[in-house]
Amino acid sequence: MHPTLAYIIIAVIAYLLGSISFGMIVSKLAGGPNLREVGSKNTGATNVLRVMGLKVGLIVFVMDILKALVACIIGRAWMGLNGAMLAGLMVVIGHNWPVFFQFKGGKGVASTLAVMLLTFPIPATICYIVAIALIAITRYVSLGSIVLAALFALQVIIISWGNWLVILWVLIIAGLLIARHHANIGRLLRGEENKLGSKKK
DSSP: HHHHHHHHHHHHHHHHHHOHHHHHHHHHHHHHOGGGGGGHHHHHHHHHHHHHHHHHHHHHHHHHHHHHHHHHHHHHHHHHHHHHHHHHHHHHHHHHHHEEEEOOOOOOOHHHHHHHHHHOHHHHHHHHHHHHHHHHOOHHHHHHHHHHHHHHHHHHHTTTTOOHHHHHHHHHHHHHHHHHHHHHHHHHHHHHOOOTSSSOO
16 A cells, blocks of 8 residues: 555544544433533533543543544554654544534543653653643643643654654644643633632633
């Protein structure tokens, strides 16, 4: 098979996997609300946790991680690191803008965590530790997520300097996660961001 065709197939598979919005599916099966109408109005695990509780939030979190892991494993098995990076990017895009749910998805945090691990595991592990510590101290999930993305990009750029494809990729991956938190950044700067465990204002 021609490499170009392989990359196209990987991209399509990953995007379709990402488009499976487990937040919406689990909420519906559990008799929960329409996630687009409550809380942060996102369909990701953080909003599910706030709206439906820890148990349901963890289920969605794990499933969002698993779909990204599957996508990246397929990409890496087929086309190596480049395949994993492409799959990772497309699964996050699918999660954020799912074709099956009117292109209205989550912020891509859980999926990005999986993509990080399957592409650059050592920088990813460092980011996990820093983010968990930051969230534990501040109780701001959004702050932990933003720092995680920025730190991951910085590390990958340093270790991959000269590989412009990797640098471009990590800037897009980190940029997507940070951009999806633009409203959170504004609230953090104004001191209005909701802390983990607090009710949505």
